[in-house]
Amino acid sequence: MTETLFSSITQLVTPAPGPQRGAAMRELTMLKDAALLVRDGVIAWVGPRQDAPQTPHTQDLGGVAVVPGLIDPHTHAVWAGDRLADFEARVEGVPYEEMLARGGGIRSTMRATAAASVEELVNLARPRLEALLRSGATTIEVKSGYGLDFEAELRMLRAVRELQALLPATLRPTLLIHVPPTTGRAEYVQAVCTDLIPRVAREELAVAVDVFCEREAFSVEETRAIFAAARAHGLRVKLHADQFHALGGTELACHLEALSVDHLEASGEAQIAALAASDTVATVLPGVTLHLGLPAAPARLLVDAGACVALGTDLNPGSSPLFSAQFALALAVRLNGLTPAEALTASTVNAAAALGLRDRGALAAGQRADFLALHSPDWRDLTYTLGLNPVRDVFVGGQNLKENAL
Incomplete structure (x- = not known):
């Protein structure tokens, strides 16, 4: 002892x-x-x-x-490549569709990540996670999601496993179904459910499955199918939703008792009411608001409605290059309307709840x-x-x- x-x-x-x-x-x-x-x-x-x-x-x-210790319940810390050209183009007013046409955007990150080995991904992600640790994050969720190709997704999750052996913080790996393919969408979703999720569960590479439910990503019904497959294989479920449009994903997640719904910048009265009436955690990500200039997630309204609100960095190369859990806390006070006490609670016990931890x-x-x-x-x-x-x-x-x- x-x-x-x-x-x-x-x-x-x-x-x-x-x-x-x-x-x-x-x-x-x-x-x-x-x-x-x-x-x-x-x-x-x-x-x-x-x-x-x-x-x-x-x-x-x-x-x-x-x-x-702070808890960061939402990061994409494993990636290769950079989005510096995208950043420069965005501040010059270039539309995102034009960035994609130039070969940039999220698909440039996906190409670079898919080309990287597990060792390369570990070497790239380690200093990012160490920065989060120094900022006070003692438990950190890390998502896949930049692979598209299943083998690349598995490499990302294996990198998280190797990083856990190198770092003193607790890492919580999540399989993120992030971006649909440009063709063969129905077949892709089916393969996620019958091939990728069972492999991830069998190898114990993740504790949860996350889906990006948006107009440009996956529909509510596709999300429902992926959630069913995840739960059938013993994995918890989480959701990216209401970042740009409120499609019904938040309501689905609350109905299915998902751990959390994250982003919520476009959430309205119906979504706030659903979260307040459920045990699903509402996770806000102020780094996205700062970096992209999006409206801030309605954390003040969520708290006042009685919801359980958490806070994360959303560390990623495209929309939130935020390497400090403490800075996310400071931003939530300024951008999302939380009091200092609420921000501390959101970054600790509520963030733990968003990861299924007590x-x-x-x-x-x-x-x-x-x-x-x-x-x-x-x-x-x-x-x-x-x-x-x-x-x-x-x-x-x-x-x-x-x-x-x-």
């Missing part, structure tokens, strides 16, 4: 364990002059420093604020000892600071990542 008491914490701030909805997202517990006991990677006790149990191993955190995201006995020591004695610097990382130390299972020279 290993045991360490972390003390000299000016503010220990945490949501309650488990997903929080509506007004409860603002209800944080703050302990001043606190301490935290970690035993074998799990929190054993939290409370005032003067009441701390005796233990031979202590660590003085130096009078700073401590919050739970054992992390809060500083309470029995939870994983994933937590952050800030540079500041006031936890609100986590949502206030822009352009400078307010996270001093990242602890995963009670171990400081600085010890691993991350």
Whole structure:
């Protein structure tokens, strides 16, 4: 048994364990002059420093604020190539259709990714995930979705498996059915259901299946078929929906008890009501709003309606080159109308719920000892600071990542 008491914490701030909805997202517990006991990677006790149990191993955190480790429930961190030409063209006003005609857009990423080996994908993704870790993300979802070709999709997921062996954070792999082929669409969806999903499940390469439900991607009925195949093979389901158009995907996901619906920039009253009445998590992605200039997802309306709202980076080369979970938190306050307390809850226990996890995201006995020591004695610097990382130390299972020279 290993045991360490972390003390000299000016503010220990945490949501309650488990997903929080509506007004409860603002209800944080703050302990001043606190301490935290970690035993074998799990929190054993939290409370005032003067009441701390005796233990031979202590660590003085130096009078700073401590919050739970952040959880990033939506990334596309495995890709090859770049989209710099697309970025330059977009700021010059070039339509996306013209970028595609020039050979750019998402299909350029798909070509580059499909041509990369597992080793190349690992080498490209590792520094991206390390950046997320340094920003405070201790659990990170990583999607496939840039392969189209099934073997390329499998290589992406195998890269995530190899990355998990290299990084201290928890990686949650997701098979993303992202972009339909230009021909043979019905046959492709059928093959996804009868070939790709069974192979992924058999090799245990993913814990969930995600679908992009949009006019330019997959229909509601195609999504329903893919979800049925995923669940038949023991995989949870998630959805990209309402990024540009509200087609009914959000309502389908809520009806089928999907883990989360992500994006939601185009969500209206019906979608907000469906999410508020369900256990499906509404995940907002402010990096997309910043980078593409899209309307912000209605996080304020979702919270006020009683929904469970989470927050992610959507790290990807095309629409959200955002390598900081902390910066996503700061953006959500400015762009999506969340309060600092709501943003912290959205980035911790609610983000965990979006991944089907209940054992992390809060500083309470029995939870994983994933937590952050800030540079500041006031936890609100986590949502206030822009352009400078307010996270001093990242602890995963009670171990400081600085010890691993991350």
